[in-house]
Amino acid sequence: xxxxxSVERRTVLKAVGASLTTLGLAATTGCGGGSGSxxxxxxxxxxxxxxxxxxxxxxxxxxxxxxxxxxxxVKPEFTDYEAFWEKFQTQASGGNPPDVFQNSVxxxxxxxxxxxxxxxxxxxxxxNLSLDNFRNGVLSAGQADxxxxxxxxxxxxxxxxxxxxxxxxxxxxxxxxxxxxxxxDALQTIQDKLKIAGDTGYFSIMYxxxxxxxxxxxxxxxDSDLGFTEDDLTQxxxxxYKRVRSGLVADPKKIEQVKPKSGLxxxxxxxxxxxxxxxxxxxxEGESDxxxxxxxxxxxxxxxxxxxxxxxxxxTGTKHPKEVAQFIDFMTHDPEVGKIMGYDRGILATxxxxxxxxxxDDNNKGVKAYEExxxxxxxxxxxTPHPSGADxxxxxxxxxxxxxxxxxxxxxDAAKALFSxxxxxxxx
Amino acid sequence: MTTATSPAVHTANERRxxxxxxxHVGALVVLAVVLYPVIWVVGAAFxxxxxxxxxxxxxxxxPVWENFSGLADGISGISISSFFVNSLTYALLAVVGxxxxxxxxxxxxxxxxxxxxxxMFTLMIGTLLLPYHVLLIPQYVMFRNxxxxxxxxxxxxxxxxxxEAFFVFLMVQFMRGLPxxxxxxxxxxxxxHLRTYWSxxxxxxxxxxxxxxxxxFINAWNDFMGPLIYLNTPSKYTVSLGxxxxxxxxxxxxxxxxxxxxxxxxxxVIAFFMAFQRYLIDGMATSGLK
Numbered sequence: 013x014x015x016x017x018s019v020e021r022r023t024v025l026k027a028v029g030a031s032l033t034t035l036g037l038a039a040t041t042g043c044g045g046g047s048g049s050x051x052x053x054x055x056x057x058x059x060x061x062x063x064x065x066x067x068x069x070x071x072x073x074x075x076x077x078x079x080x081x082x083x084x085x086v087k088p089e090f091t092d093y094e095a096f097w098e099k100f101q102t103q104a105s106g107g108n109p110p111d112v113f114q115n116s117v118x119x120x121x122x123x124x125x126x127x128x129x130x131x132x133x134x135x136x137x138x139x140n141l142s143l144d145n146f147r148n149g150v151l152s153a154g155q156a157d158x159x160x161x162x163x164x165x166x167x168x169x170x171x172x173x174x175x176x177x178x179x180x181x182x183x184x185x186x187x188x189x190x191x192x193x194x195x196x197d198a199l200q201t202i203q204d205k206l207k208i209a210g211d212t213g214y215f216s217i218m219y220x221x222x223x224x225x226x227x228x229x230x231x232x233x234x235d236s237d238l239g240f241t242e243d244d245l246t247q248x249x250x251x252x253y254k255r256v257r258s259g260l261v262a263d264p265k266k267i268e269q270v271k272p273k274s275g276l277x278x279x280x281x282x283x284x285x286x287x288x289x290x291x292x293x294x295x296x297e298g299e300s301d302x303x304x305x306x307x308x309x310x311x312x313x314x315x316x317x318x319x320x321x322x323x324x325x326x327x328t329g330t331k332h333p334k335e336v337a338q339f340i341d342f343m344t345h346d347p348e349v350g351k352i353m354g355y356d357r358g359i360l361a362t363x364x365x366x367x368x369x370x371x372x373d374d375n376n377k378g379v380k381a382y383e384e385x386x387x388x389x390x391x392x393x394x395x396t397p398h399p400s401g402a403d404x405x406x407x408x409x410x411x412x413x414x415x416x417x418x419x420x421x422x423x424x425d426a427a428k429a430l431f432s433x434x435x436x437x438x439x440x
Numbered sequence: 441m442t443t444a445t446s447p448a449v450h451t452a453n454e455r456r457x458x459x460x461x462x463x464h465v466g467a468l469v470v471l472a473v474v475l476y477p478v479i480w481v482v483g484a485a486f487x488x489x490x491x492x493x494x495x496x497x498x499x500x501x502x503p504v505w506e507n508f509s510g511l512a513d514g515i516s517g518i519s520i521s522s523f524f525v526n527s528l529t530y531a532l533l534a535v536v537g538x539x540x541x542x543x544x545x546x547x548x549x550x551x552x553x554x555x556x557x558x559x560m561f562t563l564m565i566g567t568l569l570l571p572y573h574v575l576l577i578p579q580y581v582m583f584r585n586x587x588x589x590x591x592x593x594x595x596x597x598x599x600x601x602x603x604e605a606f607f608v609f610l611m612v613q614f615m616r617g618l619p620x621x622x623x624x625x626x627x628x629x630x631x632x633h634l635r636t637y638w639s640x641x642x643x644x645x646x647x648x649x650x651x652x653x654x655x656x657f658i659n660a661w662n663d664f665m666g667p668l669i670y671l672n673t674p675s676k677y678t679v680s681l682g683x684x685x686x687x688x689x690x691x692x693x694x695x696x697x698x699x700x701x702x703x704x705x706x707x708x709v710i711a712f713f714m715a716f717q718r719y720l721i722d723g724m725a726t727s728g729l730k
Contacts, residue, residue, distance in 0.1 A: 057672065063688025067516035089672045090516070092687040102669050106580035108589060110672075272693070273493040289690070296692035297493065356691075 052083055054332045056339060059089040060114035061096035066356050073349045077342050084335045097403075104128045107329065111336050114357075115325040117153055120161045122400040123325075130326040131159040135337035142341055145363045148387050149394065153321035156397035162323030163340050166358025169317050169392075170219055171288040171382055172305040175298075178282040182206055186305035188389060189315075192224075195308035199260050202282045209262035212275035212284040215252030216413025218406045219320075220285045222396075223307055224248070226316030231396045238405075238434055239396075242427045249416045249423035256417050264417040273297050287320065288382055289358045292375045304382040317386055318395040322357040359383050401437030408433045485703045489696035507700035515685045515694075518674050520701065523682035527661055528708065530592055530678055534660035535653045537599030538607055542652060543645060545602040546611035547637045551623060561612075568605045572665070580669060590672040595663070599656070607652040614648035615641060650720045657712050661705075679705045 060070065067090050074086045089110060091099065097119075103109045109128055123129050132154075135141045143151060146164065154162035174186065182205045184198040199210025214220055222232035231239040255261045262281040270278040277298025283305070294302040307315040324343060326336045343349055350365025355376045360366040371377050386392060412430050415421040421429070479499075484492045486503040495501075511520045548554075549561055583594040602608055618641065626636045642649070664680040671677055674685075683705070686698035 059672075063691045064516045064685065064694065065691065067685070071517055087673065090674060090685075091668070091681065092684045093689050095668055095681075095684050099668050102576060102580055105577045106584050108580070108584045270493075272695075278494075292691055297490070 053085060054083065054335050055085040055087055056112060056330070056332055056336055057087045057089060057110035058112045058339070059096070059100075059110035061091060061093040062114075062356075063092075066090075069352050069354070069356060072352050073343065073346075076346070076348055076352070077339060080342065081335075081338065084332075084339065086339065109327045111327050111330040111332065112324055112339055113327075114165075115162045115323050117320055117395065118398050118403045118406060120154070120156045120325075120397060122403065124156060124159065124161055125400045128328060129159075129161045130328040130330070130333065130336075131161065132163060132326060132337065132340070133160040135326075135333060136160065138334070138337070140334050140337035140341065142345060145345070146361055147359075147363055147366060148319055148392055150319045150321055150361050153319060153395050154323045154325075162321075162325040163344050164321035164323045164361040165344055165353070166289070166355065167319040167321050167361050167383070168287045168289045168358035169319055169383060169386055170223060170285060170307060171291065172283055172285055172307060173276060173291050173294060173302055174283045174305045175276060175279075175281075176301040176303045178202060178206055178208065178300065182282075188306045188385065189312050190306065190308055191312055192308045192310065196255070196260065199282070203260055206282070208279065209259060209275075209281040210283060211255075211261050212267055212281045213252075213256075213261055213264060213413070213417055214285050215249055215261075216410045216417065217285055218409040219287075220307075221245075221248060221409070223316040224310070226318075226393065227310040227314055233396050233398055233402065235397070236399050236438065238431070242424075242431055245427040245430065246424045249413065249426055252413070253416050253419070253423060256419075261417070264414060276302070287358075288379050289355055291379065295375055304378055306386075313391070315386070315389075315391045316393065317391055318393045320358075320395065321361065355379055399438060401434070401440060404437035404440070405430075405434050408437070481699060481703055485696075485700045487696070489694060492695040492699060507696035508704075510694075510697050511700055511704070515682065515697065516674065518677070518682075518685075520682065520704075522675055523677055523679045524705075524708070526676055527678040527680070527705075530595055530663075530667070531657050531660040531708075531712075533592065533596045534599045535656045537596055538604050538656040539649050539653055541600050541602035542604060542607040543611050543642060543649060544637065545608050546615055547633075547641055549608070549612050550615040551636070551641070552633065564605050564608060567603070568609075576665075576669065583670065589670055590676065591670075594670045595660075595666050604656070607656070610652060611645060611648045614645055618644055647720055650716050654713055654716055654720075658709055661709055 058070075058074070060066070067088075070090075071088060074088060078084065078086060090096075096114075100109060100113070104123060104126060115123075115129075120129070132141060133143075136143045141163070143160070143163075147167065150164045150167040151160075153164050153167070154160055172186065179185070179198075179202070182198075182202040184201050186195075186198065190198075196210075202208065202210050218232060225231050225240055225244070230244075233239055252261065256264065262275050266280050267275040270280065274284060274294065274297060275281050276284040277294045277300075279298070279300070285307075288304055291302065291304060307317060309315050324340045326333070326340065330336050345362050345364050347364050347368035350360045350362075350368040353360070353365075354369055355371060359380060360369055371380055408430060412421065412426045412433075416423055416426045476498075483497075483499040485507055486505070487495070487500040488504055488506065491500070514520055545564075549557065579594070580589075583589055588594055588597075598604070622640055622644070623631075623636050626640045631639065662680060663678070667678045667681050671681065677685075679701070683698055683701055686694045686701070688694070
């Protein structure tokens with residue numbers, strides 16, 4: 013028996029050896045990593061989310077950078093928005109995020125709390141990165157708790173995208189400083205005359221509710237909490253649901269059916285609130301002409317707007333902080349880069365790049381004119397940095413708001429649900 | 441047959457026929473429901489990108505080739521074929537790994553008596569209960585420390601180490617059904633364990649091996665999370681990651697390209713299945729043990 017056992021053990025060992033050999037063979041087929049640095053050349057990883065035009069443009073800017081800084085190689089990594097953040101979460105937890113990456117306001121505190129983001133002020137102080145020439149105070153979009161966690165590459169702001177033909181047919185004209193009452197009256201006229209809804213579902217958009225709150229001296233977030241009460245939100249959603257039932261806001265079931273197309277480009281409604289630089293999709297999807305209109309106000313003047321931004325952030329644990337800072341500096345200030353990128357990530361954030369690029373198509377011209385108008389009206393305020401967990405709350409707001417629209421949840425219960433989900437998100 | 445009974449037979453035949461027609465019609469309706477999404481995808485692949493999300497027609501009014509010809513240009517500067525080569529490499533390595541390691545492990549569990557066998561078997565089955573997300577970050581940290589991130593190793597290493605408990609279990613069950621007399625005869629003829637495994641047990645297990653191979657291939661081909669987490673360089677992306685590149689939440693998504701590519705991506709899976717399902721039936725018939 014004992015003899016028998018030892019034979020078996022040897023066989024098992026052999027078997028293990030065999031599988032290890034196969035594994036070794038498999039390993040050789042994968043490419044060996046390592047950022048080669050024999051001659052002082054360093055490699056930095058740069059990750060972003062976005063579509064094909066962005067990928068192609070960014071690759072061109074990288075080539076430009078590598079020509080100017082021959083000792084720095086940049087390895088691009090890109091995918092779409094959802095996949096990007098799913099991947100980033102694992103990378104950040106595993107201590108292996110990219111050296112430089114595209115970021116947005118919602119994620120600043122979340123990843124600062126986890127010690128992932130570099131305070132770029134230190135690099136600015138060291139002279140590797142310039143914080144000058146950012147337009148209309150957009151630099152503050154990258155700040156939280158006294159730290160510069162991101163450097164804006166483009167600025168955007170909320171807008172009302174309208175179906176120009178529908179508005180014209182109904183004879184309504186949006187104007188700067190119009191009030192919510194005037195806005196809803198306009199939607200009523202459209203509904204009466206054209207038999208289509210006015211809006212696609214404004215009350216589920218966190219960023220729009222933020223503007224409304226700001227118009228009334230509050231904001232969606234404080235430093236660590238929600239900046240409004242359950243009663244405020246119940247009221248907001250009750251009004252919204254009333255407008256769904258009266259047909260002023262499009263039937264949520266129909267909106268769901270036409271996805272991924274927007275209800276606006278499907279002709280179900282005549283307007284939709286979104287970020288001004290996202291407005292390009294409507295031209296691609298719909299048959300009508302689309303334009304940007306001002307955000308309605310409470311007092312006839314203040315829209316509560318601020319400049320949001322896509323930005324570049326750096327990993328605090330990067331082995332090459334100086335090179336990373338030089339890269340961000342080049343990407344945000346170099347005029348050639350501005351010319352290549354255009355308004356893909358919002359209106360160019362620095363004056364060097366802004367002046368270098370002149371839009372030629374109608375959509376970009378419209379976005380430029382819109383942001384200039386907003387800036388000239390003097391309504392741009394300072395962004396409230398989002399607390400950690402804001403990304404989860406934004407999604408919850410959209411989901412629960414959708415349930416309210418479909419009549420599945422009563423506004424009061426929905427507000428309660430949002431508050432409890434927010435509590436969990438802030439804690440996580 | 442008398443004239444008296446003939447009408448009764450007639451109606452019985454008729455009833456049988458109407459029953460059969462109803463059954464066929466019912467089956468066709470179910471088939472249409474099941475096939476509808478497939479037909480929709482095929483139809484959409486020949487529609488202009490804008491029509492895919494706009495028109496409700498099942499088939500294109502005017503078929504176009506632009507979605508497929510667009511694939512030839514690649515996406516975001518990466519050629520489509522590289523996604524396919526990467527996916528095929530991954531899937532084939534996974535198949536080889538799972539088939540070899542799982543069968544070897546299953547052989548040990550069924551044919552060799554060793555201390556703690558039952559405990560280890562239970563533990564192995566227990567790993568099926570571990571959610572993927574629990575392992576994700578520890579595994580990632582481990583592979584990062586080994587500097588194996590951005591290679592295929594993290595994706596296939598586990599497959600070569602028999603961590604796919606389901607397939608091990610499947611093969612254990614299959615091997616338990618093989619008659620003991622066969623390996624006893626092999627032992628009498630002087631075969632060691634490895635020889636018995638390779639020459640006696642493996643050929644008899646063909647149906648189980650092929651089942652595992654087909655499932656592993658499909659799983660690896662469709663795997664999204666693994667490649668997303670471990671592959672960084674876009675030119676190393678698999679098909680499932682490549683498909684995501686057509687999406688664009690902030691601009692105009694290329695639905696035409698996405699659907700054309702998903703259609704093309706179906707081909708290898710179907711081909712693999714077609715090639716091996718023949719052996720599957722073949723294996724059942726020739727083993728003649730059950």
